Amino acid sequence: MARGIRYFLSVTLKLLAVMLASVLMIVVTRTATFPSYQTSPPACEESDDDFIPADKERLARFTSAIQLQTVSYERGVGTPQELVKFSQFIQESFPTIHGSPMVRRDVVGNYSLLYRVEGSDASLQPYMLASHLDVVPVAEEAKWVAPPFSGELKDGYIYGRGTIDAKHSLMGSLEALQFLLSRGHQPKRTLYLAFGHDEETQGHFGAKVISEVLTQRGEKIKFILDEGTPVGDGLLPGVSKPVAFIGVAEKGFMTLHLEVNEEGGHASMPKPESAIGILSKAISKLENNPHPNMFGTGVEARMLEYVATEMTLPYRMLSSNLWLFSPLVAWVYSKKPQTNAMARTTTALTRFNAGVKDNVISPEAVAVIDHRIHPMSSVEEVMEFDLKVINDPRVNVKVKNSRPPAPISPYGKDSPTYMMLQETIQQIYPDALVTPTFMVATTDTGHYWNLSNAIYRFSPYVMTPSDLARLHGVNERISVKDYERVMNFYYHLIVNMDKPLETKRHGHEDEL
Numbered sequence: 001m002a003r004g005i006r007y008f009l010s011v012t013l014k015l016l017a018v019m020l021a022s023v024l025m026i027v028v029t030r031t032a033t034f035p036s037y038q039t040s041p042p043a044c045e046e047s048d049d050d051f052i053p054a055d056k057e058r059l060a061r062f063t064s065a066i067q068l069q070t071v072s073y074e075r076g077v078g079t080p081q082e083l084v085k086f087s088q089f090i091q092e093s094f095p096t097i098h099g100s101p102m103v104r105r106d107v108v109g110n111y112s113l114l115y116r117v118e119g120s121d122a123s124l125q126p127y128m129l130a131s132h133l134d135v136v137p138v139a140e141e142a143k144w145v146a147p148p149f150s151g152e153l154k155d156g157y158i159y160g161r162g163t164i165d166a167k168h169s170l171m172g173s174l175e176a177l178q179f180l181l182s183r184g185h186q187p188k189r190t191l192y193l194a195f196g197h198d199e200e201t202q203g204h205f206g207a208k209v210i211s212e213v214l215t216q217r218g219e220k221i222k223f224i225l226d227e228g229t230p231v232g233d234g235l236l237p238g239v240s241k242p243v244a245f246i247g248v249a250e251k252g253f254m255t256l257h258l259e260v261n262e263e264g265g266h267a268s269m270p271k272p273e274s275a276i277g278i279l280s281k282a283i284s285k286l287e288n289n290p291h292p293n294m295f296g297t298g299v300e301a302r303m304l305e306y307v308a309t310e311m312t313l314p315y316r317m318l319s320s321n322l323w324l325f326s327p328l329v330a331w332v333y334s335k336k337p338q339t340n341a342m343a344r345t346t347t348a349l350t351r352f353n354a355g356v357k358d359n360v361i362s363p364e365a366v367a368v369i370d371h372r373i374h375p376m377s378s379v380e381e382v383m384e385f386d387l388k389v390i391n392d393p394r395v396n397v398k399v400k401n402s403r404p405p406a407p408i409s410p411y412g413k414d415s416p417t418y419m420m421l422q423e424t425i426q427q428i429y430p431d432a433l434v435t436p437t438f439m440v441a442t443t444d445t446g447h448y449w450n451l452s453n454a455i456y457r458f459s460p461y462v463m464t465p466s467d468l469a470r471l472h473g474v475n476e477r478i479s480v481k482d483y484e485r486v487m488n489f490y491y492h493l494i495v496n497m498d499k500p501l502e503t504k505r506h507g508h509e510d511e512l
Helices: 003-032 058-066 080-093 167-182 208-216 275-288 299-305 311-321 321-334 337-343 381-391 416-428 444-448 465-472 482-496
Strands: 102-106 114-119 127-132 157-159 193-195 224-232 241-251 252-261 346-354 363-372 396-403 434-439 457-461 477-479
Touching: 003 311, 058 080, 058 157, 058 167, 080 224, 080 363, 102 208, 127 444, 157 482, 167 193, 167 416, 167 457, 193 208, 193 416, 208 299, 208 444, 208 477, 224 434, 224 444, 241 299, 241 396, 252 275, 252 311, 252 444, 275 346, 275 363, 275 444, 299 321, 299 337, 311 321, 321 337, 321 482, 346 434, 381 396, 416 434, 416 457, 444 457, 457 482, 477 482
Parallel strands: 127 193, 127 224, 224 457, 241 434
Antiparallel strands: 102 114, 114 193, 157 477, 224 241, 241 457, 252 363, 252 396, 346 363
């Protein structure tokens, strides 16, 4: 019997050794042979005759746009006078656009702008470039190195609210269109420019109305490009090159109102549990029981695979073999807030209100939870999870607001629109890698889902880890060089759309 056991153990160890050797061989082979998803189109050069320089006139227009305080405070509450000024400023600043017989301009929802640039080939489906007129309010103004609505130029950067969210894309696309039209060029494919006026409060009076107008016209849009993820420098571990992230989806959201009502009274005679205590326990359960880690089920895995060949060896091995290492990567991602947001539905306690007096037991406690829903989850799944975790009928849970995750747009080498965007990006940022991702924040493109199944979110400027806090924060800024790239990006994008999408490239040897 002992001999039989030894034989069994020997065979088992040999099988394990063979299996481990096989797994190791697969890992090594995949690491060495993993395909590259990158392209190398001809780069945009300053010496090209169709290069758009950030000269004094263009910079002056941009800084003037920053000086307009088009702030959105909450839904339906903004700065209408400033929006009217901005609209007038745009009309006066781009005479070639507004004087062109090919261009139709509509004011939509009182303040939003919708431009239609007529293409020469009516058989081609139009596309749309989107941005927004409004900005978020300014906090901690004393900490700004330049006044937040000054557009001040300082050490090669333009400072001000809206420089990267998102007047850079609005003004950059208009500069590109004006440059194109001034060269006597009519695009082959009809182009829309859509500028909502309340994106920062979810676009209910801007983008939503734009969508309704286009729907009434019977338009179906080939693809939509809106603000979104940037060119990250140092944002992705294991990659020394800049990485341009194209948002092919975005998280959904759900805002929950939690309320507990119990008998109040004098603090000298407390009951075993109070409304505040009951709600505090519910909140503690939610924070201590995060939603499942979903890394590897969605675009976040493709994000790593698309840059795997350019990673340092340890990261390349992991990213080339997510079939094996996904659980490890998922665990690592869960350790930091920035990466944890890519891996799961997040839970944030944003408000907690209770109590009226130091010696009075509050009969009511109210809290607000903000969930950002992973693209592979749903509003229903999140609610079911929360109720199961709380497991207390005394906690009344109501949905204040919600939106499901965005549909995932086509991406990769089988998607001509994605590849056209990738090659346009690499013309402007020739050293950058391009990869799909999803946005952890939300945009007003949710109102455009009925118009197109290909919605992309990308902002053509460089962001470093130290810049993350500038978005909606203090000292928002964009470099002059990046604003120049913004203008040239949109110009190349419009010109690239003159070609069949299978061609995808704009070479500077081609004449307009």
